[in-house]
Amino acid sequence: MISPLSLSGLFTLDPVRHGDDRGWFSEVFRTDKFREQVADVTFVQENRSLSQQAGTMRGLHFQTPPHAQGKLVSCIAGSLWDVAVDLRPGPSFGKWHAEELSAQNGRQFWIPAGFAHGFCTREPNTVISYKVTAFYAPDHDAGLAWDFGHADGAGVTWPEIANPDTLSAKDRNQPEIETVRGVFA
Numbered sequence: 001m002i003s004p005l006s007l008s009g010l011f012t013l014d015p016v017r018h019g020d021d022r023g024w025f026s027e028v029f030r031t032d033k034f035r036e037q038v039a040d041v042t043f044v045q046e047n048r049s050l051s052q053q054a055g056t057m058r059g060l061h062f063q064t065p066p067h068a069q070g071k072l073v074s075c076i077a078g079s080l081w082d083v084a085v086d087l088r089p090g091p092s093f094g095k096w097h098a099e100e101l102s103a104q105n106g107r108q109f110w111i112p113a114g115f116a117h118g119f120c121t122r123e124p125n126t127v128i129s130y131k132v133t134a135f136y137a138p139d140h141d142a143g144l145a146w147d148f149g150h151a152d153g154a155g156v157t158w159p160e161i162a163n164p165d166t167l168s169a170k171d172r173n174q175p176e177i178e179t180v181r182g183v184f185a
């Protein structure tokens, strides 16, 4: 099932699992269905990271144009809380949406270009996997503070398990949201 979410452009995908005595089989990605029902994009790179400790936080990250990335995110071991923050100009700027992704639920979260992305793991040894629509471009790597404030409302409410001590040095020093206004204009 493919479901649009309240922030335009965001979707969840819950691929069918065909169960039998052995377990299950699932088509976890189909270019044709994705292009027809979600977004007409091409994925060029697939990333995986392992986070050893429950409560590990990564983000909030994005690449700036012309290297902006759409991300199709899933969790292939353990479980995590995944968040997208809208950086597109307009009334949705700064709004966010989070999804629970786990190896068990098989859910995928589509985050188009124009959003910052981050997550926090809920179990030890959690593995996130995501396809992206543009190659890694270190000179266009950008971020937003995990605890950003926002003139029109609060920032992201992270789950209780989220442990800021696990943030990378880079992510401890990401900027406030006002500094990224206009990046995707």
Ligand SMILES: Cc1cn([C@H]2C[C@H](O)[C@@H](COP(=O)(O)OP(=O)(O)O[C@H]3O[C@@H](C)C(=O)[C@@H](O)[C@H]3O)O2)c(=O)[nH]c1=O
Pocket: 047, 049, 058, 059, 060, 061, 062, 117, 118, 119, 136, 168
């Ligand atoms: C993102 C990325 C990093 N790297 C390298 C750079 C560095 O040496 C090492 C770790 O990079 P980072 O600390 O940026 O990894 P990490 O903090 O896991 O970064 C990721 O966070 C999540 C939230 C995202 O949305 C991703 O797009 C990505 O930004 O991997 C690549 O070689 N290719 C890549 O595509």
